[in-house]
Structures are given as structure tokens and as C-alpha cells.
Amino acid sequence: MNLKQLRYVVEIVKNANHLSAAAEALNTSQPGVSRQIQLLEAELGFAIFVRANNRFTGLTEGGEHVFAIAQRALAEVNALRGLKEDMGSGGKGNLIVATTHTQARYFLPPIIERFLERHPNVRLTLKQGDPAYACELVGAGEADLAIGAEPIRVFPQLISLPCAELRRSVIAKTGHPILEVEPLTLAAVAAHPIVTYDRRYSGHWIVMQAFAQAGLEPKIMLSAVDADVCKAYVESGLGIAILSSLTFDPKRDADLRMRDASHIFPSSVVNISLRTNSYLRPIILDFVRAVAPHLTPRVVSDALLAATASAKAG
The missing domain is CATH 1.10.10.10 (Winged helix-like DNA-binding domain superfamily/Winged helix DNA-binding domain)
Incomplete structure (x- = not known):
């Protein structure tokens, strides 16, 4: 073989x-x-x-x-190639980050800008998809790390480290009555057509679960894979959107308004996902820390060792 x-x-x-x-x-x-x-x-x-x-x-x-063995073997070969790059690159190298639209569009730009200022010779590639696709790329060794909300299915070969919290807001067209309702309740939101994330994203299920627990059945007009599409249809007057608060930009979304809804919809956790049993190049660890300063190389290393020990014990 x-x-x-x-x-x-x-x-x-x-x-x-x-x-x-x-x-x-x-x-x-x-x-x-x-x-x-x-x-x-x-x-x-x-x-x-x-x-x-x-x-x-x-x-x-x-x-x-x-x-499963083939995925691990190929991932390790890619790790060896990365080690070769690091040992002979003189500060150069490639970094592949798999992520979702929300993170690529709203969360990561300032982080990547600062990272590349410190590492001008690093070539960084973003690969976008839903959370499961991002984790698949990391598991297959086709990306160094994934950044996104928790995927619908489990990836036992990966470890996920929380790096940020995504609060939710209702986004509506200027003048929409939902912006004036006091207090803002699930029932008030459910009274209007809703635009939200596609069911492949945990944000969809978190929102739907909140309605279900309240005994409400909202009218979902449209589901989309990215917030920009959702906001475009809100601007067209097709409904209100329930999105991550960070996706609202007052300058770009001049015809829209945002209202905090974190008291009625749970937040999502953004994770950094890494392969266990894999060599993490210094450039990867530096990027992880750029995204989440609390995830120092020591913290990441300890988490990987704990995950490896747990897998062996299981």
C-alpha cells in the first residue's frame, strides 16, 4: 500500500x-x-x-x-511538509484557515490584517464553507485549523477550543414595528416573517429551539448560508432577520437597524478546531493566539495532550 x-x-x-x-x-x-x-x-x-x-x-x-487511518496518515504527511517549511522558510510559509462566511467576513479581517503585518512573508489562504465542511478540511489535512460555530456532527479527530461568543440580534428595515416593541419577546419576533441562517448552521437550530421551547412556530420566509444575503432580503422588505450581532455594520447597513436579542436567543460559541496527534507549526500557534489571546501555545498544547490521553483511554 x-x-x-x-x-x-x-x-x-x-x-x-x-x-x-x-x-x-x-x-x-x-x-x-x-x-x-x-x-x-x-x-x-x-x-x-x-x-x-x-x-x-x-x-x-x-x-x-x-x-479514518488514511485521513490521519495524510494529515501527518501534511504536518511533516509544514515542519519542512518552518525549518527552512526563514519566516515564510503557508497557512490555510477553513472558516464560515460570518467569520471570514466580519470576525477575521482585523485579526488577519494584524497577523500579516507581523508575518509579511506568510501566505494565508481562507477556505469557506459551513462549519462541518471547515472541520472536514482540517480532519483531512487540507487546512491547518478551522474557525466557526459548533458543527452539527462530531469530529472525534479534532479538538475544539472556544475563542469567542456570538450574541444574537434582530435586524429589521428602518421603521419596522419590531424595532419599537417593548419588551422584545419571542412572541413579538414570531409575529413577523423571519429570515435566518440555513439549517446546516448551528445558529438556525439555536433560534428554532428557542421558539420551540416557547411553544411558538415562526414563519421562516428564507434561509441563507450567509448574513449578507439575509440582510439583502430584509432590505427588500421580506421579513426580519435573526443574526449574529457582529454582522451588523451601521455604515454599510444604513437602511437597516439592529436590536439586541441576546436575552431571548442563546449565544453561539466560536471555536478554533485543530487536529489532535498532529505537529502544530509555530505559525499556526501564533495565528491561534492572534484570534484568541488566552489560547497560548501552552494552553493549546495542554488541551491537545489531554484530548490525546482521553482518546487512548477510551
Whole structure:
């Protein structure tokens, strides 16, 4: 077996078991990918993928273990490449941050600006998606860290360290009656059409759970993956939005108004997610501290050691 074969396994799973899509992503041929998987299965002595009509439909029980090991192996290889960069870069290097739109658009710009002032020779890349996608990239070794709210599903190969709190507000068009209601209650908010985050984001479920616990069923007019889209439809008069307070910019959102709603909707926690059992380059640790000053290299190291020990004990 070899790293290429393990990379093929990971890429096939990432592409929903579609060989053609995996081959395209790997810049190779579909027969070549299929052949390498067959060779790996022959060497292991069991099937990695479930097949139906000559198509992959999922992972076998053994395949689940192969996939997990392949992800760890590739992540470690990427870590070695990072170490090589650090040892011979003279302050240069690449840093890949996976994050959500809200963090990339509103939370990270001033942090990244200050970070790059201190590290002018570092090339920083942002990869955007929903929280689960960001964590997937880190787990696969395709990003150094993820920044975002808690994903819907669990990623046992990662550790999440809280770095910020996101309070919620109601955002409405200037003159909207919700801006004058006293006191602001869940019932008052539910009386109007609502624009909010897509269900892939924890913000959606936190808001919906608050309504459900109050016995209310709001009318969701629109769900979107980013706050800017939500605000655009609020400006069009289609409803009010329940968004993270940091997404409101008084200068850019001149036709809108924000009203604090943290007393009726719980806050979200923004996490920095890192791979356990992985070498963290100094540039990664420095960026983590730039995002959250309390997350010093010692704090991060202790948290990773604790997570590793817990995993071994389990």
C-alpha cells in the first residue's frame, strides 16, 4: 500500500463515492483510481467500498477504519511538509484557515490584517464553507485549523477550543414595528416573517429551539448560508432577520437597524478546531493566539495532550 492509494480512498469519500468526481479532483483517470482501490483491497484482504451495479455506494465496516487511518496518515504527511517549511522558510510559509462566511467576513479581517503585518512573508489562504465542511478540511489535512460555530456532527479527530461568543440580534428595515416593541419577546419576533441562517448552521437550530421551547412556530420566509444575503432580503422588505450581532455594520447597513436579542436567543460559541496527534507549526500557534489571546501555545498544547490521553483511554 502507498500514500497515493490512501489519498484515493479519502478523495472518493469526499466526493460522495463518485469515482469520476474523485478522479477529476485528483487529476487522474477513473480507471486508474479504480485500479488502485482494487490493489489496496487485494493487499488488505477485504473490501473497502460497498458496491452495487459496479458503483461505490459507501464504506464497508473495514472501509470505515481504512478511511479514518488514511485521513490521519495524510494529515501527518501534511504536518511533516509544514515542519519542512518552518525549518527552512526563514519566516515564510503557508497557512490555510477553513472558516464560515460570518467569520471570514466580519470576525477575521482585523485579526488577519494584524497577523500579516507581523508575518509579511506568510501566505494565508481562507477556505469557506459551513462549519462541518471547515472541520472536514482540517480532519483531512487540507487546512491547518478551522474557525466557526459548533458543527452539527462530531469530529472525534479534532479538538475544539472556544475563542469567542456570538450574541444574537434582530435586524429589521428602518421603521419596522419590531424595532419599537417593548419588551422584545419571542412572541413579538414570531409575529413577523423571519429570515435566518440555513439549517446546516448551528445558529438556525439555536433560534428554532428557542421558539420551540416557547411553544411558538415562526414563519421562516428564507434561509441563507450567509448574513449578507439575509440582510439583502430584509432590505427588500421580506421579513426580519435573526443574526449574529457582529454582522451588523451601521455604515454599510444604513437602511437597516439592529436590536439586541441576546436575552431571548442563546449565544453561539466560536471555536478554533485543530487536529489532535498532529505537529502544530509555530505559525499556526501564533495565528491561534492572534484570534484568541488566552489560547497560548501552552494552553493549546495542554488541551491537545489531554484530548490525546482521553482518546487512548477510551
